[in-house]
């Protein structure tokens with residue numbers, strides 16, 4: 001006889017509590033944590049049914065990686081929980097920039113001059129009064145297939161976005177290469193944050209958010225550990 005395998009991720013609410021406790025524990029365990037660490041609950045690839053318990057539990061900060069998916073999933077949820085903040089954490093095509101600034105409160109994937117220019121134009125025409133902010137994504141592992149400005153160009157790109165274009169850039173974001181120790185990548189992002197005077201650092205996911213907190217993460221982006229495996 002076979003026993004059914006336990007459904008490990010059945011309870012979003014419990015997982016959310018556990019992740020929040022783990023964040024607090026990681027902050028207490030390190031000498032120099034950021035003044036605060038926000039939890040971006042990554043709801044990409046999750047159904048509304050999986051997301052609802054997190055909203056019902058009072059969580060109000062979520063991340064999605066696709067404009068289309070977010071626009072299909074969130075309007076009803078936002079109507080019910082209007083104080084919710086939505087971050088775009090996936091690559092943004094220039095032809096979706098207008099839509100993205102209307103829909104998201106923060107875009108964490110600003111990574112190239114052309115996109116900066118299009119976002120600036122989109123902001124000038126923006127209808128929404130709620131403020132929007134940006135993170136610049138840094139490709140710390142210099143992976144050819146990955147989005148993000150390479151580290152040596154980061155300072156120049158930050159200056160272009162903030163000083164020349166006047167974009168509301170508040171921080172840096174990175175996704176370390178899979179299968180590598182993430183610590184050097186988090187250290188590099190912190191160093192670039194100090195060099196550019198940007199105080200927000202978005203780094204750390206389900207597997208490594210405690211490490212990211214050690215390196216000063218102000219935003220961790222956690223999906224699977226809260227909502228369970230994603231449906232493709």
Ligand SMILES: *Cc1c(COP(=O)(O)O)cnc(C)c1O
Nearest residue numbers: 042065089205206221222223224
């Ligand atoms: C999917 C995703 C996450 C969340 O990953 P988990 O391992 O499920 O926590 C975080 N950041 C980005 C940019 C992602 O695309």
